[in-house]
Amino acid sequence: MQGTDSPTGLQQSTPDGRPIQELDQVVIRFAGDSGDGMQLTGDQFTRTTALMGNDIATFPDFPAEIRAPAGTLPGVSAFQLRFSSFDIHTPGDAPDVLVAMNPAALKVHYKALKPNGILLLNTASFGEVELKKAKWAADPRRDGSLDGYRVIEVDLTERTKEALASTTLDNRGKDRCKNMYALGILYWLFHRDMQPTEKALAQKFAKKPEIVEANLLAMKAGHAYAETTEIFQTAYQVPPAKLPPGTYRNIMGNQSLTLGLVAASQKAGVPLFLGSYPITPASDILHQLSGYKNLGVTTFQAEDEIAAICAAIGASYSGLLGITSTSGPGVALKGEAMGLAIMAELPLVVLNVQRAGPSTGMPTKTQQADLLQAMYGRNGESPMVVIACSTPADAFEVGYEAIRIAAEHMVPVMVLSDGYIANGSEPWRLPDVDALPPITVKFAPAITDGSKFEPYKRDEKTLARPWAKPGTVGLVHRIGGLEKQDVTGNISYDPDNHQHMIDTRAEKVARVADGLPPMQTLGERTGDVLVLGWGSPRGAITAAVMRLQKQGHKISAAFLRYLNPLPKDLGELMKGFKKVVLPELNKGQLAMMLRAKFLVDVQSYSQVNGQPFTSQAIEDYMSKLLKEIR
Amino acid sequence: MTGVEQPKLTKKDFKSDQDVRWCPGCGDYAILNSVQGAFAELGKTLHGTVIISGIGCSSRFPYYMETYGFHTIHGRAPAIASGVKISNPELDVWVVTGDGDAMSIGGNHFIHAMRRNVGLKILMFNNRIYGLTKGQFSPTSPQGKVTKSSPMGSVDYPFSPIALALGAGGTFVARGVDILGPHLQDMIKRADAHTGTAMIEIYQNCNIFNDGAYKGFTDKEVRGERMLELQHGKPLLFGANKDKGITFDQNFQPQIVTGADLGKAFVWDECSPSPAPAMALATMDEAHFPVPIGVFRRQEKPAFERGVLAQIEKAKAQKPADLKGLLYAGEIWDVQ
Numbered sequence: 001m002q003g004t005d006s007p008t009g010l011q012q013s014t015p016d017g018r019p020i021q022e023l024d025q026v027v028i029r030f031a032g033d034s035g036d037g038m039q040l041t042g043d044q045f046t047r048t049t050a051l052m053g054n055d056i057a058t059f060p061d062f063p064a065e066i067r068a069p070a071g072t073l074p075g076v077s078a079f080q081l082r083f084s085s086f087d088i089h090t091p092g093d094a095p096d097v098l099v100a101m102n103p104a105a106l107k108v109h110y111k112a113l114k115p116n117g118i119l120l121l122n123t124a125s126f127g128e129v130e131l132k133k134a135k136w137a138a139d140p141r142r143d144g145s146l147d148g149y150r151v152i153e154v155d156l157t158e159r160t161k162e163a164l165a166s167t168t169l170d171n172r173g174k175d176r177c178k179n180m181y182a183l184g185i186l187y188w189l190f191h192r193d194m195q196p197t198e199k200a201l202a203q204k205f206a207k208k209p210e211i212v213e214a215n216l217l218a219m220k221a222g223h224a225y226a227e228t229t230e231i232f233q234t235a236y237q238v239p240p241a242k243l244p245p246g247t248y249r250n251i252m253g254n255q256s257l258t259l260g261l262v263a264a265s266q267k268a269g270v271p272l273f274l275g276s277y278p279i280t281p282a283s284d285i286l287h288q289l290s291g292y293k294n295l296g297v298t299t300f301q302a303e304d305e306i307a308a309i310c311a312a313i314g315a316s317y318s319g320l321l322g323i324t325s326t327s328g329p330g331v332a333l334k335g336e337a338m339g340l341a342i343m344a345e346l347p348l349v350v351l352n353v354q355r356a357g358p359s360t361g362m363p364t365k366t367q368q369a370d371l372l373q374a375m376y377g378r379n380g381e382s383p384m385v386v387i388a389c390s391t392p393a394d395a396f397e398v399g400y401e402a403i404r405i406a407a408e409h410m411v412p413v414m415v416l417s418d419g420y421i422a423n424g425s426e427p428w429r430l431p432d433v434d435a436l437p438p439i440t441v442k443f444a445p446a447i448t449d450g451s452k453f454e455p456y457k458r459d460e461k462t463l464a465r466p467w468a469k470p471g472t473v474g475l476v477h478r479i480g481g482l483e484k485q486d487v488t489g490n491i492s493y494d495p496d497n498h499q500h501m502i503d504t505r506a507e508k509v510a511r512v513a514d515g516l517p518p519m520q521t522l523g524e525r526t527g528d529v530l531v532l533g534w535g536s537p538r539g540a541i542t543a544a545v546m547r548l549q550k551q552g553h554k555i556s557a558a559f560l561r562y563l564n565p566l567p568k569d570l571g572e573l574m575k576g577f578k579k580v581v582l583p584e585l586n587k588g589q590l591a592m593m594l595r596a597k598f599l600v601d602v603q604s605y606s607q608v609n610g611q612p613f614t615s616q617a618i619e620d621y622m623s624k625l626l627k628e629i630r
Numbered sequence: 631m632t633g634v635e636q637p638k639l640t641k642k643d644f645k646s647d648q649d650v651r652w653c654p655g656c657g658d659y660a661i662l663n664s665v666q667g668a669f670a671e672l673g674k675t676l677h678g679t680v681i682i683s684g685i686g687c688s689s690r691f692p693y694y695m696e697t698y699g700f701h702t703i704h705g706r707a708p709a710i711a712s713g714v715k716i717s718n719p720e721l722d723v724w725v726v727t728g729d730g731d732a733m734s735i736g737g738n739h740f741i742h743a744m745r746r747n748v749g750l751k752i753l754m755f756n757n758r759i760y761g762l763t764k765g766q767f768s769p770t771s772p773q774g775k776v777t778k779s780s781p782m783g784s785v786d787y788p789f790s791p792i793a794l795a796l797g798a799g800g801t802f803v804a805r806g807v808d809i810l811g812p813h814l815q816d817m818i819k820r821a822d823a824h825t826g827t828a829m830i831e832i833y834q835n836c837n838i839f840n841d842g843a844y845k846g847f848t849d850k851e852v853r854g855e856r857m858l859e860l861q862h863g864k865p866l867l868f869g870a871n872k873d874k875g876i877t878f879d880q881n882f883q884p885q886i887v888t889g890a891d892l893g894k895a896f897v898w899d900e901c902s903p904s905p906a907p908a909m910a911l912a913t914m915d916e917a918h919f920p921v922p923i924g925v926f927r928r929q930e931k932p933a934f935e936r937g938v939l940a941q942i943e944k945a946k947a948q949k950p951a952d953l954k955g956l957l958y959a960g961e962i963w964d965v966q
């Protein structure tokens with residue numbers, strides 16, 4: 001924990017006289033069995049902390065199995081959060097506090113804890129069998145494994161049972177409240193308000209008052225335990241962050257992406273249609289949109305990935321905004337249909353919440369390895385607009401932008417998110433709804449004078465073809481996946497026409513760049529090193545580059561939302577630096593694209609272990625590189 | 631639909647300006663003719679009609695109709711058509727597909743369209759061969775079929791598309807034949823009147839790769855003896871003089887009855903609550919029994935898209951759209 005002097009200069013203390021130390025940031029990791037409620041616990045801490053005005057970033061890290069065997073290493077589920085009194089960009093590298101609910105959680109996570117970090121350990125299950133299940137050769141509490149940490153041993157299971165003695169819950173039910181006991185302890189330790197959690201639980205379990213009561217009892221008992229026993233010598237406080245003025249809401253990536261799509265649909269005045277097939281980590285988009293029927297959203301849970309995109313294409317053909325949500329394996333199945341949308345020149349948004357591949361890979365772990373698939377994963381010359389979101393809050397703008405581009409340019413758009421963005425959360429400064437950019441949709445008007453409708457007659461500026469809704473008088477026409485003559489849309493095998501159409505489809509995508517703003521940089525527009533980023537590494541890159549800039553290095557960063565087409569000034573920007581480095585969670589896919597396109601020696605910094613970059617790793621890499629350059 | 635009063639169209643009005651490019655003598659010509667005729671008689675509009683196809687010879691169909699048309703990708707027409715129909719239930723959406731398109735590569739979409747009861751009319755041209763890829767066996771080719779990809783005869787057992795549709799919960803399942811125009815037109819009109827998914831299997835002759843596949847029962851000379859026309863409320867009779875009937879034993883095995891037993895012929899009820907009689911006819915051995923045509927099953931059930939729309943309307947009534955309210959929801963806080 002990085003402590004600072006109290007800005008007020010006042011000596012603060014807890015009611016019983018223990019000092020309250022002021023910190024500018026804390027990283028906490030909750031770890032337990034999949035069934036221990038770690039995600040819920042982390043979520044509650046996050047909400048409370050966001051409401052108390054701190055900046056916050058979260059990183060849930062859970063297994064694909066819904067309930068892996070209890071007490072085993074694969075069953076460990078974790079939730080990391082970082083909160084601060086300043087603007088932060090990542091959920092932190094190493095935790096200051098680790099809550100370990102069993103020996104398996106301890107085994108998986110204890111090495112990550114910072115030296116002298118606080119380890120709150122549930123001692124309920126340290127029998128021989130449990131230790132063996134967690135692959136501990138000996139009891140780690142006794143053999144020195146935990147030396148160097150501030151270990152706080154509490155039998156959370158037993159303490160919770162005692163606290164809930166008066167309730168009607170059975171033992172199993174009582175045991176399930178132990179996460180709230182741990183939360184209560186942390187609420188005391190970090191001076192958090194318990195009210196938001198009281199409110200949230202009352203809402204979440206509105207139909208089960210006995211569960212609400214038990215959870216709150218457990219939380220308050222934990223809080224009282226920390227207060228009355230002397231397990232902690234000090235309590236801590238993190239003052240609110242100085243975020244830009246506005247109204248905030250804590251948001252997860254999938255949620256904000258969804259809101260961006262809905263907002264765009266409302267602005268455009270065209271309803272959304274989602275065709276989707278459940279897949280981790282994208283399913284929440286389907287869940288969320290299913291709840292927005294009052295905003296005219298249609299959701300169609302299709303029989304498979306292909307049907308999902310095909311139904312979305314059918315919807316777009318009918319005059320709705322067709323979208324489909326999936327992850328990499330689903331994108332693989334949708335390839336042919338994306339080609340059809342490119343050929344039919346219909347608006348379509350494909351959301352790829354990337355996960356670790358190949359094949360089934362590691363569904364709950366993050367990766368950015370679907371970029372080349374997004375760019376080139378279809379037969380024939382089939383360019384598609386590709387844009388990426390970089391943080392949970394940024395996903396709102398990207399969702400909005402995807403609809404704008406698809407509808408105004410009559411093109412399919414691929415949005416790349418990833419598991420880290422999808423499930424992570426951060427405070428989001430809510431936009432002024434009236435100030436959202438306009439989205440202009442023009443449906444082709446009816447023709448009643450007998451003249452022939454030309455389905456591929458293009459807009460001069462964007463090259464978009466008219467969007468003709470079936471049901472409109474005078475616009476009957478046929479389209480399809482066969483090559484067609486420009487303007488008329490009739491089938492054509494003419495060589496010159498085919499060349500022209502391929503060039504036109506590419507040019508249409510390229511012209512999306514015409515309306516893009518110039519690239520922003522973090523730092524100067526010239527210097528020694530430019531760190532380029534796209535997608536979720538943004539936070540870690542920002543934190544690392546800012547630290548290096550403070551040390552006086554001539555290092556800048558820039559982030560790409562638009563991957564196809566690329567911003568027009570990217571080539572020029574890269575020329576201003578001695579070295580361009582691109583950290584990405586793949587084997588160097590964007591680096592390869594940029595090298596090919598600009599003939600610039602972009603250096604790839606690759607990581608593909610299913611985990612996000614830590615800012616420390618990026619800082620170390622860049623430091624070394626800066627030394628080499630000097 | 632943009633409402634402009636138009637005079638009732640003729641068959642010719644439904645013909646597009648594109649040259650029809652099926653092989654001369656193909657059964658598809660007759661089907662196209664029947665569809666155009668039926669559409670005109672039904673008083674359809676051009677702009678209110680959408681025809682969606684997959685890939686294959688039959689799937690060229692939309693290009694020849696002066697309606698909205700979408701020639702999509704292999705097997706996926708029912709999925710795309712579902713998106714169209716759900717998005718705009720007022721549209722009259724027809725799917726044209728074949729035995730390869732619907733039974734093989736698109737089998738999944740076919741059965742799920744049946745299950746959901748989306749208001750689509752599916753015309754499945756069954757020629758029991760892959761035509762566009764020049765003559766391989768299809769999932770409806772009889773076992774032992776010698777083709778380019780099965781020089782020693784195919785080992786595959788075939789599907790009965792009717793049985794598949796029935797098994798998937800199809801609410802309107804019928805069969806027609808390319809060359810029996812008036813009957814086929816009648817099937818098209820009856821499919822049109824149905825609210826949910828309507829499927830018509832159309833026996834279609836491929837004169838290039840599988841000529842005469844249906845000759846054994848569709849030829850004029852044998853038709854009376856070899857085909858059984860299903861008529862709602864009437865006994866299952868066939869034969870040139872209607873002197874043979876079909877009945878079922880206690881195991882639902884079909885049996886042919888004649889003479890004094892003719893009165894035992896099963897009285898056809900296309901709305902039977904049980905799919906068993908329809909299934910028994912759909913799986914009847916073609917070699918020993920007459921081939922049924924007509925409506926196998928018809929059940930009234932609310933269409934999928936109406937249910938979807940009803941939920942949206944209900945949600946809108948309960949909670950009017952409010953974008954600001956949507957974004958500024960949950961726990962929010964102000965930073966000064």
